[in-house]
Amino acid sequence: MSEIRPQYQLEKKIDWVFFDLDNTLWDFDKNAEKALHELYRKHKLHLNTTYRVEQFVQLYKDVNASYWKRYELGEIDKDKLRTGRFIDTFVLMGIEPALQPTNIWNEYLEICPQMTDLMPGALECLSKLSQVFKIGVLTNGFENTQNVKIIKSGINKYIQFLQTSESVKLAKPNEEFFRLALFENGVNRTNCVYIGDNLNTDVWGGINSGITTFHYLYDVNNIEHITHPLFGGTVTDLVDWANWLIANQAKYESN
Numbered sequence: 001m002s003e004i005r006p007q008y009q010l011e012k013k014i015d016w017v018f019f020d021l022d023n024t025l026w027d028f029d030k031n032a033e034k035a036l037h038e039l040y041r042k043h044k045l046h047l048n049t050t051y052r053v054e055q056f057v058q059l060y061k062d063v064n065a066s067y068w069k070r071y072e073l074g075e076i077d078k079d080k081l082r083t084g085r086f087i088d089t090f091v092l093m094g095i096e097p098a099l100q101p102t103n104i105w106n107e108y109l110e111i112c113p114q115m116t117d118l119m120p121g122a123l124e125c126l127s128k129l130s131q132v133f134k135i136g137v138l139t140n141g142f143e144n145t146q147n148v149k150i151i152k153s154g155i156n157k158y159i160q161f162l163q164t165s166e167s168v169k170l171a172k173p174n175e176e177f178f179r180l181a182l183f184e185n186g187v188n189r190t191n192c193v194y195i196g197d198n199l200n201t202d203v204w205g206g207i208n209s210g211i212t213t214f215h216y217l218y219d220v221n222n223i224e225h226i227t228h229p230l231f232g233g234t235v236t237d238l239v240d241w242a243n244w245l246i247a248n249q250a251k252y253e254s255n
């Protein structure tokens, strides 16, 4: 895998490093897949369908994606999203209504956050950065759910601040969401950096809030070339990025 180093030069001392959580530190995709595997086994779905577990996971992902589109268009509410994506998947798998597990959507929401897979290098990145900077997590999600992810995956010891969209009733990319996080910690927007995987909510949200923002990209085939002065760069290796930030800080402090 090619490695793209951030070209940005930080001409300032950094106090805080803020992270997105899902698919930046916590491997949402992998953990969701594990939770679905567990539920397939638990409910012995193989007894009522010809779909193997891998096929079930793929089908669920497709159905889930179309449900999210409808949710974002305002066509359905959150409850419909949560239940419909499973019910539709079961129908497509040929499972009769009477044989469909009825509480599986709640079980999924219970099990998924307890999974512990992190993005490659996330733990080492946090361990290194936490020796030099204060670490915060800014995430669109439920307070309890995101807390469970952070605690179960063992990254809580590195994190001094967590802000969820639920707790502040604002969501990324709303600039107020970012400004509130800075205000809460008494940090100026020029003395922090932010990193996230989503181009809209994270990258443009951060940039539009006046924060130097990095795009975390595990899949290097999707690189976006952004020329905004507050775009820090594309990060494909979290440890490499941590080393770069620390070296940048050392250079600043020796001047």
Ligand SMILES: [Mg+2]
Pocket: 020, 021, 022, 023, 024, 196, 197, 198
């Ligand atoms: Mg994310």
